[in-house]
Amino acid sequence: MQADYAVVTAKPKGTPSSIKVAAFVVSSWLPGNKDREKRNSYTIDRFKPKMGTAELPTAEVTYNGAVAYPVGPLEKGLANVVGVVLSLSRLHVGLGMAAGALRVAREASLYAQFRTAFGVPVSSFPLMMNQINDINQFAQRSAAGAFKVYSEYIHFGEKLIAGIRDLEKIGDIEDRKRRFRLRELVMLQKIVVADEAPAMIRMAISFFGGHGIMEDFLSLPRLHRDSMIMELWEGPRNVLLTQIHRDFQRVKDWYPADEFIRDLLVSTDKDIVEKYAAEFVRIISHESLLRNDIETLTLCRDWQKFSTKLFRAYQEQALAELDFNGKPIKFSRLLRKFKKEKL
Numbered sequence: 001m002q003a004d005y006a007v008v009t010a011k012p013k014g015t016p017s018s019i020k021v022a023a024f025v026v027s028s029w030l031p032g033n034k035d036r037e038k039r040n041s042y043t044i045d046r047f048k049p050k051m052g053t054a055e056l057p058t059a060e061v062t063y064n065g066a067v068a069y070p071v072g073p074l075e076k077g078l079a080n081v082v083g084v085v086l087s088l089s090r091l092h093v094g095l096g097m098a099a100g101a102l103r104v105a106r107e108a109s110l111y112a113q114f115r116t117a118f119g120v121p122v123s124s125f126p127l128m129m130n131q132i133n134d135i136n137q138f139a140q141r142s143a144a145g146a147f148k149v150y151s152e153y154i155h156f157g158e159k160l161i162a163g164i165r166d167l168e169k170i171g172d173i174e175d176r177k178r179r180f181r182l183r184e185l186v187m188l189q190k191i192v193v194a195d196e197a198p199a200m201i202r203m204a205i206s207f208f209g210g211h212g213i214m215e216d217f218l219s220l221p222r223l224h225r226d227s228m229i230m231e232l233w234e235g236p237r238n239v240l241l242t243q244i245h246r247d248f249q250r251v252k253d254w255y256p257a258d259e260f261i262r263d264l265l266v267s268t269d270k271d272i273v274e275k276y277a278a279e280f281v282r283i284i285s286h287e288s289l290l291r292n293d294i295e296t297l298t299l300c301r302d303w304q305k306f307s308t309k310l311f312r313a314y315q316e317q318a319l320a321e322l323d324f325n326g327k328p329i330k331f332s333r334l335l336r337k338f339k340k341e342k343l
């Protein structure tokens, strides 16, 4: 609600495309009106309570005579909003959650070194050591994966293509496949990172004991609330799993599912790649996720599990490619540094 521009969808009246949904940019203020706090003919009717999240206010809004500018052809509004606006937003979910994970992992690991029980830091108990490793691993692979996906977006000049039909207009088959990989990776990343983040942040909160809940000096509860929203907006998991499944059936003549896995996991162990390729082919060969029978129910469960395994393998590959050799962050070293700076 605090943005200066909104992308909205609406049906234009009295045009041949009035049955279709069009996309518009609506500025919050017409030129010169921001300082005067005079809005572009819209009212904010009601703010929405959202599990206590406050950074990104959501509201019910009525536009009444607001000036709006069409974006793209009027009859392609929905395709552009889903294929371009939502895809970009889904990329941001991946980057945002990875950035949050790095912070959460750092703060939680440092606190575990600071807090002592029975005279030793809680970070030295094996139960805690496993959890610290899990959180750090999650943060590192999420960040490496997010940058790898984003580098593909940069490769295409930070331009997205709206739908499969437009994608199929690309003559160069290798280029088209690479574009398709980016499209699917954006959805897979959104599903997997947003699904794992709330569980990881909840575990990090537990490192702080009671302080984890109380929010006296900690922002992990805030990040936890935000992560719950990431899971739902910009397309919930089931919807994206259905979309990916349908996409692969549409492109099977020029991009078989097993070839996609081989192209995606180029530097992963070959045995794993072939196992994943066979599993993916089996899942995609099932003609529809919308049938209500026992095979489809089982397959949906398999697809849900496999989607996580597949994107994790991609993240782990991204992390291995980085060959990151960072030293674990030490609370005692940081404390010495801060004390020295204070003196």
Ligand SMILES: Cc1cc2nc3c(=O)[nH]c(=O)nc-3n(C[C@H](O)[C@H](O)[C@H](O)COP(=O)(O)OP(=O)(O)OC[C@H]3O[C@@H](n4cnc5c(N)ncnc54)[C@H](O)[C@@H]3O)c2cc1C
Pocket: 050, 058, 229, 232, 233, 234, 235, 236, 237, 238, 239, 242
């Ligand atoms: C804080 C917040 C801000 C938002 N801001 C905006 C905004 O600025 N602009 C905007 O346009 N939208 C916005 N949204 C809407 C958001 O994109 C949708 O809420 C989200 O995509 C989920 O759609 P839905 O609410 O209709 O859920 P539904 O589609 O009703 O989903 C409900 C459940 O049904 C499942 N489901 C749905 N379809 C299928 C299917 N085919 N197969 C299997 N399962 C299915 C879903 O996975 C989910 O579990 C916002 C949402 C939130 C929470």
